[in-house]
């Protein structure tokens with residue numbers, strides 16, 4: 001889940017790498033480093049911390065190279081420190097490498113290399129690669145990299161340079177890697193965000209591709225040595241979409257972008273009371289749907305289960321991708337496997353997709369990042385068009401995922417020959433307006449955040465289709481504020497968690513109108529009787545809600561199928577303001593990274 005970047009051209013190499021690396025920090029930010037080929041010498045800077053802490057802009061004018069590589073790290077093997085930071089180098093300090101991924105057989109390779117007198121400085125798996133390349137190096141870097149990778153088990157996106165040559169050798173297996181084709185200069189990166197400022201022309205490498213980048217040109221082969229052709233794609237978004245635009249944090253900006261991201265996911269997909277999706281789904285050959293995902297995407301998958309089973313009547317199973325990939329999951333040819341991922345790069349979700357395909361299931365991806373690995377490997381797919389999501393805590397992608405699952409449910413229903421309910425369609429179309437109304441009440445939510453910011457624990461309770469929203473609310477809070485929070489189905493409380501309730505415990509209830517409204521009122525009573533502090537999200541001007549709750553957050557009225565989208569907005573804002581009031585780095589919570597590309 002690290003970010004890697006390479007540059008070859010006549011621009012200001014150090015500053016290009018520095019700026020690009022900052023845009024990759026959502027992939028990891030515990031240590032960073034840059035190596036620039038400066039005539040026959042290599043300027044190397046690396047340490048614990050972010051690139052802004054390590055490399056000062058005064059250096060930009062002093063380093064004049066035209067070739068360089070950079071890395072921002074999320075530690076897997078070895079703690080964040082200077083030795084473990086990338087770029088890594090060989091014994092002679094001639095070959096430099098940045099790597100994203102995990103080398104699974106690094107212990108065996110390390111022993112082999114130590115027996116050949118290679119000296120290791122770091123505790124990382126990545127350093128093994130650079131020594132292995134050194135072992136095979138005989139004046140041809142590409143050949144040495146190919147020979148080394150033939151012995152490697154695991155995943156990699158890597159860039160290697162040798163101080164004698166003005167070239168980069170890059171390779172990919174299981175970790176994303178793209179080439180950016182500029183005007184005379186060439187970029188390599190884990191993600192288009194790092195190079196969008198300079199070029200919109202990108203080439204997505206496939207697994208087992210190896211490429212040699214030289215001045216103004218590149219050649220791509222597979223690791224078996226055959227030439228391969230990879231198309232140039234045009235990126236459709238621009239720099240301004242990955243800037244904060246005056247917001248204090250990306251997360252807050254992304255929460256506030258939801259009226260727009262929801263309009264985007266709906267655009268052209270509801271017309272004349274019909275759902276228009278360019279996917280081929282035949283309900284008669286569909287016996288079961290499996291949805292697999294991780295984290296927040298797994299929460300939208302759970303909401304998808306409620307929606308599909310209610311609207312379509314086909315059984316749906318929801319699985320954590322990390323479990324699905326390794327257990328003896330039963331996958332049949334008549335199953336549709338829906339793979340949900342904002343990034344389209346999550347390692348476990350990708351593995352779950354590959355497993356489903358190998359068992360002959362039909363696969364459908366719901367992905368935000370255009371051109372990502374999952375989006376390229378699924379049989380068919382729907383993009384969220386939410387725009388780049390930079391904040392580690394997922395917000396706008398979540399609400400767009402839920403809308404997409406709702407559209408898919410209605411699309412299947414329509415294909416079953418049913419006419420769709422107009423009221424529901426109109427409610428979906430009114431979502432951007434309703435979300436705006438909640439965003440306008442930000443100050444009310446901030447007041448509640450101020451009151452509860454010092455608590456050590458939180459409970460989030462919901463029922464039915466809003467139970468996954470409780471899970472999502474708790475995840476948002478814990479990942480950015482470090483407050484312990486749990487989401488629970490409200491009725492399960494009395495089977496254990498109710499023991500936690502005392503007057504110190506804030507309990508957030510999702511109590512909007514719907515089939516379980518009366519039931520949840522009883523659950524609120526139960527918590528009130530035990531002294532818990534009650535914060536209720538509701539759309540009902542109900543006396544009993546007011547009487548039972550310490551604080552009420554009103555949301556616009558809607559119908560049950562839409563309520564998870566509406567109800568998640570105040571929870572995003574509550575988590576954001578608590579974390580911000582605590583002075584925490586909301587966009588870069590400790591120990592986390594945006595794309596989890598390692599298992």
Ligand code: M6R
Pocket residue numbers: 294295296297340341342343344345346349392393394395475476479594595596
């Ligand atoms: O990119 P993906 O949707 O596959 O990512 C899945 C999770 O890693 C992600 O949702 C994570 O849980 C977020 N930090 C939640 O805010």
